[in-house]
Structures are given as C-alpha cells and as structure tokens.
Amino acid sequence: MTTEIWISQLQENGYRITSARRAVVDTVYGSTHALTPIEVYDKARKKYRALGLVTVYRTLEKLEELHLIQRVHQPIGCQAFISAGIGHQHLLLCQNCGQVEFFDGDDLDSLTKNISRKTGYQIKEHWLQLFGLCVNCK
C-alpha cells in the first residue's frame, strides 16, 4: 500500500489532501491498465460517491505535472493515463486486454547516431512503444 508516496508528493508540493484526491490516487496508482478521465471517475466514485468529474481532470493534471502519471498514446486514442515508471522506460501494451507493462534496457544509441548522420538532425528524445499480446491473451 504505497499510494502514500503519491499523497506525500502532493503534500510536499503544497497541495491539500482531500477525500476526492485520495479516491483518484487510489484508483490510478497501481492500475495495470491505462485509464481515461471518465474511467477514473467511474472507478473512483465507488470509493467516494460525491466525487466530481472536474476534480478528476484537475487531479490527473497535477499528478502528470509531478510526473507521477503519464499519458498513454494508442491507435484508439491518447487520453489515457498510467502510473509513470521510474527513470527512462518504455511501454508495452496488450492489444487485447489493454494491460500495460514497462521495460527498459533499450539501446538506441547506434540507431540514433545513424539517423543523425543520414538526416543531419540533432536527436534529443525518442518515443518507443511496443504492442502485442500479454501472457494471458496470447
């Protein structure tokens, strides 16, 4: 039960801890699936009925700003959020059930050097995302 990490992060950044924020944090933290604002709203309202959708948007905004969650881009849409990994990581998504995993250890140095040489670009960042079928779904 380490949702307290997020709670104290919010606190340390001057944000107040409220029932609404706890409900959102409890919902998003530890989810194995990327969740849209509405999905967060529906799930979190089971814990705190009075929750408003507006507050979900506002809390997600703050969690993203503190790099505790990140946006997940998918062919079907780019509004979903997942708990952010630590350090430089990438996502692996199940095309069937939507489960999200992190992986690291990608070495794109020789690739980026190549592209840099060919194109003349100075490469600053990269986005890499893998799609497939998870253990349960394949």
Added chain:
Amino acid sequence: MTTEIWISQLQENGYRITSARRAVVDTVYGSTHALTPIEVYDKARKKYRALGLVTVYRTLEKLEELHLIQRVHQPIGCQAFISAGIGHQHLLLCQNCGQVEFFDGDDLDSLTKNISRKTGYQIKEHWLQLFGLCVNCK
C-alpha cells in the same frame, strides 16, 4: 506533381473526384509538416474558397483509411496528419519548426526478442519516433 497518385487511389476505391477533395489532397500531399484539420482547411481554402471544414474532416478520414496519410502523435497533441511513408518507416520530428522526416532501417529484432523473453508478451508491432532539431534549427 504526383498528387495524381492519391487522386487515382481515391477513384479506384469508388470515391468521386471533386474540387474540394483536390484542394485537400493538394494541401496535404507533399507537406513537410504535419497539419491539423484546421490548418488543412485554412491552406486549402486558398485554392478552393467554398471548401467546408466538414469536408476536410471527411477527406482526411478517407485518406487515412487508404493509408495515404497517417496521424502524428506529439507532446502538444495528436490531431495532425502527414503524408504516409512507403513500407515500414518511422518519423523524426523537429521540436522547433515541426518539420517531419522519415527514416527506416531500424533494427529492433534483438530488443523485441529480449523483451518478449522477459515479459512473456508476443510482440506484434512497435511505434518509434525520434525528436530533435533539424538542420536549419540546430
């Protein structure tokens, strides 16, 4: 001047060739920057004043369906489209001016095998996008 390739693709798929569609095709084909529907609208209306924004949406939809254009995902938004590359390619975007280039020859086989082994996922696809500064902007 090979916008005719797109025109005939539309034709072959049973779509009629209209002034509105020509204006959209002329605008998007060959653009070095990803364009949003509104940007397409503004540019295309210089060629065909009567054009409606609705038709831009509808034409982009068809071009995407025929894989002639593709959606570009960026930190600032995911509504822009660019001429699709041929075969398996990836994008390289200038963070300053928005210029888009394609590159191929990425070899992610050993990476995906590794991840596959570690996670148990059967990997089907990947998204790779590089960001940096183009020759003019760096």
Added chain:
DNA sequence: ATATTATTGAAAATCGTTTTCAATAAGTAT
C-alpha cells in the same frame, strides 16, 4: 441529355474538456 446517387457546406448536435463561481473543508494559527 438524363438519371442516379455520392458529395457538399451550413447548421445543429454532440462530445470531451475547461472555466466560472459560491459553498465547503483542509491546513494553520490561536
């Protein structure tokens, strides 16, 4: 030329998200 029907743009509707605002509750000082 005529007939058929896909396509059009304007307007209305819809959807997701943001802003406004008065009431409330969290944190702080007493």
Added chain:
DNA sequence: ATACTTATTGAAAACGATTTTCAATAATAT
C-alpha cells in the same frame, strides 16, 4: 478545541473540436 485563511470542491455554464443531419449540388454512368 475554535477561529481564520484560502485552496479545493462540484454544479452549471462555456468552450472548442468533431460528428450528424439535411436539402442542394455536382460527379459519374447510362
């Protein structure tokens, strides 16, 4: 504990982007 300050709240309204509706038009086949 109580009072005070002010960040946070949810409802409602506003907003912007996209989609749907619809009657008029224009592309294609005959």
